[in-house]
Amino acid sequence: MSNTSIDTPPGATPAGQIAVSPNNPCPFLRALVANGYVGGDVVSLSQLSEIVGDASGQTGFGKKKVRMATWMVAVIANGLGPGRVFKSATSGAVLDRLRNGPLDKHGGGSRILDAEARVNDEQIDRLASFGKDCKDPAGGIEIGLTAKEIETFMAANIKRDGDAARWYFPILMKGEWPVLLKILGKGEGEARYLSVAEVRTLFVERRLPERITARLPKPASR
Template structure:
């Protein structure tokens, strides 16, 4: 019988965006996976930290600190048992298994992304309601949230989860939306804002703005 397996190997690049598991609840990591910038399963901690460090656009000491922070967040993200920590250390963070891990705030969040990865338009509108219309530096007016408005939004998210939240959840939020603002924000200083349209694209299409992708090394 002829061996026709060679014919089954496609020379066509995989369709983009790549599918992402609903068990990955982080919109930023979901976009990195969908863009093919990191794999969906075990991603070496050093790769993840280098990729996010590059995305941050920081230089020098700030870049090093951002990388170290991501390394330790990723180390504990799949579980805190000694065995799990050892596995994360050796094999990397399992991005398809972040749900229900120590960083999952179980509803003490924006609730934009549901447990089956469906996106709530109502929650996106709620996010937008915390912002104001702003002058886009590259032209036009768009809705966006400054750090002050993002803080009010996170406080409101924490408040509405009363009775079903851990004290650490509010601190975890500081490593999510404000960091997204730092990476993807437009404008400078106190006026720097997170574009609601770009957040929508991040959640719905799992796509980062082109200016951020341009900073990234192409991994696997």
């Protein structure tokens, strides 16, 4: 399987980016850490949920809902024991220690990132194979996945995982690709789609499109 680290050697960090621990397996959080929007270690749940709320582009009650959902995910991300959940709630989530935590599906997801957080190109191609030609509101046609294709993709991931897939994986997955579609998607309603090119950039270059970063406060830790 070939791995990609853009034009830098495997494991290297492109100029201007902050190194992200391989133990952070979330492509969205990896981009936030790499570009200094949040620290790579302990991040308070209020800071984390605020930044995800900003990234969503929602305001008012919509933003509150995104913030709450992020808080709920992050509070259990480092462990389910009562002591750990309390620690996450009060001190924050430890983003460089998410691997092997309750949210880690150990290969039950897209498998785009391996256990060392290297990108598997073939798995991005596989994701693209679930997509179709989508009309970019900014002009042109590109390969993308609408909510419907994302459902099919996630179901195929569970099937591929076979007996290793746990009953709650589909629930965890609802907070991943469909939420990415909400934040990163182009177009409205049923036609809203996740651009495969932008997913590639997110995983490979740990970068969010400018229209998303424009919603975020200037990174503090750069």
